Amino acid sequence: MKPGYCLSAAAAALFLIPAAAPADPVVTDNTVITEDRRIAILQAKLASLQKQVELLEDAKAIERLQQAYGYYVSEGMGSEAAALFSDSPTASIELGQQGVYVGKERIRAFLTHGGEGLKEGEIRESPIMQGVIHVAPDGKTAKGRFRMLVMSGMAGQDGRWTEGPFENEYVKENGVWKFSKVHGYTTVSGSYDEGWHKKPFPVEGPLADLPPDRPPTEKYEAFPSFYLPPYHYLHPVTQKPVAWD
Amino acid sequence: MTITSHVSVTRLTVAVFALCAFAFQTPLHAQGSRPQVSPDLQAKIAAAYEKAQSIARRAERVRDIDQLRNLQAAYGYYVDKALWDDVVDLFTENGTMELGLNGVYVGKKSIRRYLYSLTGGKPGLRPGELNNHIQLSPVITLAPDGQSAKARWRALIQGGMYGKGSGGDWGSGIYENEYVKENGVWKIQSLHFYVKFYAPYEGGWTKAPKETALRYGKSNVRPDRPPSVKYEPYPAHFTPPFHYENPVTSSYVFGASAPAPKGSSAGSPPRTVAELEACVRRLEHEVDRLQSALDVENLNSIYGYYVDKSMQDAISALFAEESTLEILGRGVFLGRDRIYEYMRRLGAPQQGSLFNHMQLQPYITISQDGTTAKMRTRLFVMFGRTGQAAQWGEGIYENTFVRENGVWKYKNLQGFQTFYTNYDQGWARQSAKIFAPFPGYPPDAPQSVAYDPYPALFTPPFHYRNPVSGR
Numbered sequence: 001m002k003p004g005y006c007l008s009a010a011a012a013a014l015f016l017i018p019a020a021a022p023a024d025p026v027v028t029d030n031t032v033i034t035e036d037r038r039i040a041i042l043q044a045k046l047a048s049l050q051k052q053v054e055l056l057e058d059a060k061a062i063e064r065l066q067q068a069y070g071y072y073v074s075e076g077m078g079s080e081a082a083a084l085f086s087d088s089p090t091a092s093i094e095l096g097q098q099g100v101y102v103g104k105e106r107i108r109a110f111l112t113h114g115g116e117g118l119k120e121g122e123i124r125e126s127p128i129m130q131g132v133i134h135v136a137p138d139g140k141t142a143k144g145r146f147r148m149l150v151m152s153g154m155a156g157q158d159g160r161w162t163e164g165p166f167e168n169e170y171v172k173e174n175g176v177w178k179f180s181k182v183h184g185y186t187t188v189s190g191s192y193d194e195g196w197h198k199k200p201f202p203v204e205g206p207l208a209d210l211p212p213d214r215p216p217t218e219k220y221e222a223f224p225s226f227y228l229p230p231y232h233y234l235h236p237v238t239q240k241p242v243a244w245d
Numbered sequence: 246m247t248i249t250s251h252v253s254v255t256r257l258t259v260a261v262f263a264l265c266a267f268a269f270q271t272p273l274h275a276q277g278s279r280p281q282v283s284p285d286l287q288a289k290i291a292a293a294y295e296k297a298q299s300i301a302r303r304a305e306r307v308r309d310i311d312q313l314r315n316l317q318a319a320y321g322y323y324v325d326k327a328l329w330d331d332v333v334d335l336f337t338e339n340g341t342m343e344l345g346l347n348g349v350y351v352g353k354k355s356i357r358r359y360l361y362s363l364t365g366g367k368p369g370l371r372p373g374e375l376n377n378h379i380q381l382s383p384v385i386t387l388a389p390d391g392q393s394a395k396a397r398w399r400a401l402i403q404g405g406m407y408g409k410g411s412g413g414d415w416g417s418g419i420y421e422n423e424y425v426k427e428n429g430v431w432k433i434q435s436l437h438f439y440v441k442f443y444a445p446y447e448g449g450w451t452k453a454p455k456e457t458a459l460r461y462g463k464s465n466v467r468p469d470r471p472p473s474v475k476y477e478p479y480p481a482h483f484t485p486p487f488h489y490e491n492p493v494t495s496s497y498v499f500g501a502s503a504p505a506p507k508g509s510s511a512g513s514p515p516r517t518v519a520e521l522e523a524c525v526r527r528l529e530h531e532v533d534r535l536q537s538a539l540d541v542e543n544l545n546s547i548y549g550y551y552v553d554k555s556m557q558d559a560i561s562a563l564f565a566e567e568s569t570l571e572i573l574g575r576g577v578f579l580g581r582d583r584i585y586e587y588m589r590r591l592g593a594p595q596q597g598s599l600f601n602h603m604q605l606q607p608y609i610t611i612s613q614d615g616t617t618a619k620m621r622t623r624l625f626v627m628f629g630r631t632g633q634a635a636q637w638g639e640g641i642y643e644n645t646f647v648r649e650n651g652v653w654k655y656k657n658l659q660g661f662q663t664f665y666t667n668y669d670q671g672w673a674r675q676s677a678k679i680f681a682p683f684p685g686y687p688p689d690a691p692q693s694v695a696y697d698p699y700p701a702l703f704t705p706p707f708h709y710r711n712p713v714s715g716r
Binding site: 035036038039042043045046049050052053054056057058059060061063064065067068070071075077080083084085117118120121123125127128129130131132133134145147149151153154155156157158159161163165174175176177178187188190192193195196197198200223224225226228231233235236237238242244 | 282286289290293296297300303304306307310381382383384385386397399401415417419441442448449450451452479480482484487489491492493494496497498499500518521522525528529532535536539540542543544546547549550551553554556559562563594595596597598599601603604605627629630631632633634635652653654668669
């Protein structure tokens with residue numbers, strides 16, 4: 001093989017790799033498909049590849065945004081978490097059965113309710129995991145399902161395990177991904193010392209001193225009740241909706 | 246089913262985005278009779294090539310994120326089993342490691358000595374030891390030149406020594422790490438774990454004295470440097486410093502700054518349309534593999550959410566017709582129809598039941614030809630039956646996937662049991678024997694790998710080699 005005129009050392013290493021892409025097609029009739037036409041086809045292909053890479057970049061940025069939210073919440077940094085939302089008047093947050101807060105100022109009021117930072121002796125470790133991210137084909141909006149597992153409590157008292165999914169929505173404004181909607185569900189919440197099987201807690205309800213702008217969008221109860229927070233996506237193989245009747 | 250250890254894709258795809266150089270390996274049969282290209286056509290080729298290079302650089306940054314996630318996931322899986330030599334391989338020569346408040350160990354030799362000391366002077370867990378080191382929640386920030394990166398991760402720890410203590414230990418804390426890309430391979434430059442709590446199972450984090458956290462990672466091997474940051478674990482308040490600014494107020498854009506690499510051009514531009522076509526085809530293939538990594542991760546997460554809710558039919562529909570399922574010691578089920586039967590056997594969801602199946606810490610490998618994929622991922626289970634029982638479970642999946650008519654499906658799902666324990670006791674006091682085949686419902690083939698769960702020591706086979714050393 002005569003690799004030719006263009007090889008760098010790094011590229012030379014690549015020749016160790018078995019060719020993965022299909023072999024070059026042989027063009028035998030360049031009167032039908034002219035070189036200009038072939039260039040045009042390549043230009044269109046490159047435009048579509050660029051779009052696809054942009055959507056992959058979007059998915060990475062969204063995961064990063066979502067994880068940043070979890071770290072702020074863990075540290076009680078409510079203002080930083082609120083800053084992750086869009087300025088759109090329709091941006092919203094809804095956690096558990098606490099109702100919906102609409103607009104950035106209300107979101108900030110909700111997330112900083114009880115003060116900025118954690119209280120003395122308080123802990124609220126809130127890792128976020130298991131993302132399912134779908135960016136809209138136009139790259140302007142996205143939806144994501146994530147799971148949050150919370151280890152919380154006050155020093156010296158009984159701790160608490162809480163778990164549930166988010167179904168969130170995102171919007172790209174001037175190239176920057178932001179939350180347009182955060183919706184966190186509670187599947188289970190239970191006493192650390194006794195366990196959720198013996199001492200489950202109900203889903204948190206509305207704040208008395210900071211009533212929401214809208215009531216909860218879905219009424220449900222946590223374990224021991226069963227509730228399926230709706231999936232934002234169809235079944236990835238059958239392309240049909242998945243839900244219980 | 247066997248899990249074959251094939252050559253690490255990560256290592257061999259170094260600089261794969263040096264596009265056209267690779268494409269030119271096609272025999273240059275036309276070299277002697279290369280047609281003359283008009284200046285006009287030459288300009289179009291050059292413009293398209295420039296665009297291809299720009300897309301390739303952006304794609305490479307996407308791939309960097311995938312590789313960094315795999316690197317840190319690999320780290321966690323090695324720490325689980327105290328595979329210290331594999332952990333050390335992930336570092337640069339002068340890399341540093343700092344766990345809790347035990348000071349900084351500098352360089353591979355020092356890190357190795359330190360890690361060995363944590364398990365009695367040699368690698369590997371001691372009898373009865375558990376050291377699950379779950380890696381969660383990455384916030385990764387690539388440097389503008391793509392040659393270094395920083396990341397924040399959370400570790401959730403399940404530790405303990407069987408028969409000792411109060412059922413095990415829970416730990417939680419934050420990693421703030423730095424990575425560098427050396428000859429195209431990502432390595433750990435500095436690893437810093439800020440411990441928040443390390444608490445006995447009984448009582449948990451709210452009742453643990455902070456001394457238990459201070460003991461985390463303690464060693465009689467002297468560190469090379471004192472702790473880089475002074476802090477107190479919980480119940481004191483300390484926020485480990487963020488390496489990044491708020492992504493919205495700082496207007497974070499992924500890939501916004503991907504300049505052309507300095508003087509590292511992989512070759513001269515294509516000179517014919519055929520060469521440009523080969524170059525674009527190569528790019529298309531690599532972008533497709535990146536897309537597959539996202540699709541497969543979504544698929545596996547979706548599987549976990551369906552299992553949460555006992556969506557049995559939806560689960561079996563995620564499998565290819567020719568596929569296998571093997572969960573714990575229940576044996577191997579062959580084909581989608583049998584998997585469907587198996588799932589149906591698990592029954593519909595019920596009021597009063599909890600069946601959470603968290604899917605964590607993916608390590609994803611897309612095959613070179615882009616038609617198959619493998620994933621190691623961690624299972625973390627919360628079971629519940631109201632008023633009666635609750636359980637924790639933890640295990641490892643090694644799954645394979647196949648793309649059929651453009652759609653990714655499960656080809657083999659294999660779940661290895663580390664432990665299932667009653668909530669009231671904890672894994673270091675009670676760990677279930679391996680789950681046997683369902684009574685009256687034999688599998689199509691027996692359990693493919695013989696092992697006992699914790700407290701026995703068993704490392705589920707890895708589908709990948711060490712992503713840095715290839716060990």
